[in-house]
Amino acid sequence: MPPDVSTPKSAGGRPKGDPAAVRSATIGVRVSAGEYAMLRAKAARMHMAPAQWLREAALARRLPSPPVAAINREQYAELARLSANINQLAKLANEGARVTVAKTLLMAIGAETKRLRLALLGIEADHDR
Numbered sequence: 110m111p112p113d114v115s116t117p118k119s120a121g122g123r124p125k126g127d128p129a130a131v132r133s134a135t136i137g138v139r140v141s142a143g144e145y146a147m148l149r150a151k152a153a154r155m156h157m158a159p160a161q162w163l164r165e166a167a168l169a170r171r172l173p174s175p176p177v178a179a180i181n182r183e184q185y186a187e188l189a190r191l192s193a194n195i196n197q198l199a200k201l202a203n204e205g206a207r208v209t210v211a212k213t214l215l216m217a218i219g220a221e222t223k224r225l226r227l228a229l230l231g232i233e234a235d236h237d238r
Contacts, residue, residue, distance in 0.1 A: 138163075184228045191221065 140148065145159075152162035195218070202208045227233070 181229055184225050188222070188225045188229075191218065191225075 148159045148163065152159040155162055155165075157165070198208050198210065
């Protein structure tokens with residue numbers, strides 16, 4: 110009798126999905142009984158499981174911006190003062206008044222503006238330049 114050369118049967122079942130989309134990590138979150146009841150109710154209203162509702166809510170929601178560092182608030186206030194002074198000079202010039210600004214002052218304002226911009230980005234300015 111010749112050997113059986115039949116093709117193997119497929120395993121059946123659902124086809125495998127994209128390996129990059131497989132959810133393998135778990136995040137444990139403890140909630141009170143009242144919070145759990147609220148989560149279940151919200152999920153039920155959306156016809157979702159609580160885990161699915163939490164995932165959707167957490168990933169779709171835009172979180173508030175992180176707080177601004179104190180140094181940035183101080184630098185921002187300093188930049189606002191400089192801007193106000195420059196705006197006053199520009200208003201006078203636009204009204205036809207003669208405005209004379211020393212070149213050294215303009216250079217100092219430019220350097221200070223550059224320093225403030227870098228400070229707001231968290232970069233310390235190089236004073237030798």
